[in-house]
Each structure stands twice: as structure tokens, then as C-alpha cells.
Amino acid sequence: MKAFRSALLASAVLLAPTSLAFSQECAKEPVTVGFLPKLDTDPYFKVAFGGAQEAAKEIGGTATQVAPSQATAEAQIEFINSLVSQKVGVIAIAGNDANAVAPALKRAVQQGVRVISYDSDVAADARAVFVNQVKGDSLAEMMLESAFDLSGGEGEFAILSSTPTATNQNAWIDFMKAKMAAEPKFSKMKLVQVAYGEESEQINQQQALALVQAFPDLKVIIVPAGIGLPAAARALEEAGMIDKVKLTGLAPATLISKYIKDGAAQDIWWNVTDLGYLTYQTAQALAQCKIAGKEGEKFKAGRLGEYTIGAGGELILGPAKIVTPDNLAEFKF
Known part of the structure; x- marks a missing residue:
């Protein structure tokens, strides 16, 4: 009986949030x-x-x-x-x-x-x-297509995400990996590394430069984070690498308008x-x-x-x- 009462109490605790949610005025x-x-x-x-x-x-x-x-x-x-x-x-x-x-x-x-x-x-x-x-899969697909366009459909690219636990970025990365594996169109593109900028302008700049140094043949960096893309662009520009490694991802368009106009970057954005x-x-x-x-x-x-x-x-x-x-x-x- 004691065990039964304990089990009943545990069930009540588990159900409490749902019942309370329905009782909200x-x-x-x-x-x-x-x-x-x-x-x-x-x-x-x-x-x-x-x-x-x-x-x-x-x-x-x-x-x-x-x-x-x-x-x-x-x-x-x-x-x-x-x-x-x-x-x-x-x-x-x-x-x-x-x-x-x-x-x-x-x-x-x-x-x-x-x-x-x-x-x-x-x-x-x-x-x-x-x-x-926006529908998450469509964002991931647009970023991958943009990287395909900027790289000529072949060569090495990297992803500079925000944090390892970011829900939306992780879902986009998983989608891009699955699409590359499933479609021959992307067979000549190689994802060499996923790095993280930790929602910090300074760390994003450091990571962008580290990716370029670690992979001399890198063609594109996808940056699916609003802080990261402008930071990466500035870092590559200051290092004289903005013409060698292209950028794409998600960021306020006005923050990277200079690089979009110059053809060094593309951007996927919304209102x-x-x-x-x-x-x-x-x-x-x-x-x-x-x-x-x-x-x-x-x-x-x-x-x-x-x-x-x-x-x-x-x-x-x-x-x-x-x-x-x-x-x-x-x-x-």
C-alpha cells in the first residue's frame, strides 16, 4: 500500500504542470x-x-x-x-x-x-x-545553397555557429549534413569543421581566423548567427583574407552591406x-x-x-x- 501511495503521488507530481496549465484563467x-x-x-x-x-x-x-x-x-x-x-x-x-x-x-x-x-x-x-x-529547414537549405554558389559547388567549407547547445543552429547544421549526404549535387563540397563563437564578437573573430589558418584551402564559412557573421567579415578583412574566403549565413543585412555589395558575402535574412x-x-x-x-x-x-x-x-x-x-x-x- 505504501508503495502504491508513493507511485500515485509521483504520478500526481508529473501531471501537475499540465493540469495547472489548463486551469489558468x-x-x-x-x-x-x-x-x-x-x-x-x-x-x-x-x-x-x-x-x-x-x-x-x-x-x-x-x-x-x-x-x-x-x-x-x-x-x-x-x-x-x-x-x-x-x-x-x-x-x-x-x-x-x-x-x-x-x-x-x-x-x-x-x-x-x-x-x-x-x-x-x-x-x-x-x-x-x-x-x-522562418521554417528551419528552408533556412538551412538556403545557407547551404549560398555556400554552394560562393564556392562554385566544390571544395572545403566550415561552419561558425554560436554555441554547442543552440537549438536552432544545431538543427540547421544537422539538416545541412543530411542534405549533403543525400544529394550528389553537394558531393564535391567538404565540411571540414564546426566551430563556435560563443555569442561573442571577439571569439567569433578569433575562430574565423583560426579556421582560415587551419584550412588553407577553405573557400567558404557559413555563420548562422547574427553576431558572428559581421565579426567574421571584419576579422577576415583586417587579415587581408576577405577576397579568398567567402562568407554566408544569418545577420542583419545592414551590418554586412559593405561585404554584400563587394561580393565577399551573402546573407539570408527576414524582417x-x-x-x-x-x-x-x-x-x-x-x-x-x-x-x-x-x-x-x-x-x-x-x-x-x-x-x-x-x-x-x-x-x-x-x-x-x-x-x-x-x-x-x-x-x-
């Missing part, structure tokens, strides 16, 4: 949404938050943002707890580590706070909706302001029970129009573009 008016990006110094998240503030002015409520000075899960957990104590209605997080932040987010749900993720997902059972800037805008609209719709995060649910997202939640609670902002000299003027960030 629907907000009758717009709430405070606490944004928690990966890092406080990344201009990408500052621009995204500007979009959230725009949405808040339109539909009411409050957008607030706190961020760690180090891109680690441990640092984000402290801010999750702080946002809960501030009694925000929704936490919108760009996860530094999908699984490491999950327990803290589940505790937030138990205390009545709703959770969504944006830009970089967290464990699916720790949030209701993931607002993704960052709209990502923050859509995230805030989603948070308010969730708080007011207009959506619950289930596939097929639809809601109005202000000037962006109607959106439909996809499988796994994923919401896609829209398609990205490869930024070239021809379309550079379209991108304001």
Missing part, C-alpha cells in the same frame, strides 16, 4: 509580456523588441525585456524566476538551451504564467507556441521587427485564450494578418530571402 484585457532573449548586447533582439513595443501600442498591454549578459541557460533561468516574481502574464523566451531552461519554465506555468518561445525554441512541453522566424511584433500578438492571443497552441488554430496578428498554428505549436513568420546587391535596399536592418 483567461485574461480579460491585455497583459504584460516579458521578453527574454539570448543575450542583452545582441542588436537583433533589440530590433525584435521594437516590433513588440509597436504591437503593444496597437493592442494594449505592456512589453518588457530583460536579458542575460552571458548566453547561457543558467543565466536565463535567473531571469525566468524574476519575471515570474514580477507577475508577468506571458514569458516569451529565445532559448539558449532547449532542455536546460525547461524545468524553470514549467514551474512558471505552475504559477500561472503562460510561456511561448521565439527565434530559438525550447522543449515543446515547456511552452505553448514557438514563433519561428526582424515583424518577428517581435508577431511574438507579442501571439502572447496576447494566448493570454486571452484566443489560442491554446493547438495545430490548426487561427488568429489575427494585427497588420500581419491571419496566422495559423502548425504542428508542434509552431508558428512561422514567413519566408526568408538571400540578400544580394540586387535586393539589399529592401532590408532596413
